[in-house]
Amino acid sequence: MSKKDYTRVQYVTQRLRDGFDSIFQGNFRLNQHYHKKEGTIDFNIQGMPNEISITRMGDRSQYDVLHRVETEKGNHFFVYGDPEGTIEGTLSETYNPLKPKRSKTGRISDPESVKIAKSFLKDLRKFL
Numbered sequence: 001m002s003k004k005d006y007t008r009v010q011y012v013t014q015r016l017r018d019g020f021d022s023i024f025q026g027n028f029r030l031n032q033h034y035h036k037k038e039g040t041i042d043f044n045i046q047g048m049p050n051e052i053s054i055t056r057m058g059d060r061s062q063y064d065v066l067h068r069v070e071t072e073k074g075n076h077f078f079v080y081g082d083p084e085g086t087i088e089g090t091l092s093e094t095y096n097p098l099k100p101k102r103s104k105t106g107r108i109s110d111p112e113s114v115k116i117a118k119s120f121l122k123d124l125r126k127f128l
Contacts, residue, residue: 006106007060013039015100015108016054019117022110045124052120054098063098067120 005011017032020041024030031042041052049070054063100108100116 006102006108007056009037009039009054009056009063010034012063012098012100012108013041013054015113016052016116017041018110019113019115022114023117023121050124057097061099061102065098067124069124 013032013034017030020028020030020043024043028043028045033040033042037056039054041054043050051068053066053068056062057064098116101112102108
């Protein structure tokens with residue numbers, strides 16, 4: 001793969017999915033989808049469907065991420081995402097685009113993908 005391939009949304013989504021897979025150790029079913037320049041990861045935790053959408057921003061190394069959770073009562077909340085681009089109910093107090101640390105070759109390491117996945121789960125604890 002070239003450095004350009006490592007900036008694609010498909011690669012970043014796969015690495016994030018690998019991070020979740022490492023944390024969950026097969027206890028939760030993870031689904032991954034791609035559509036043009038957007039990737040999504042879906043999973044359920046304690047009966048609450050989660051969807052993480054990833055799109056590339058103008059800068060090739062930054063990604064816009066939106067983490068949506070459906071609670072048991074059917075309400076949708078945005079745990080992480082751009083407050084300007086979402087409905088009210090965004091819980092993130094500060095929004096920073098996803099900018100994974102990379103090696104010299106442009107790859108995202110296993111520890112970095114786990115670190116990113118853990119950051120999403122930390123924000124999710126408000127619902128559990």
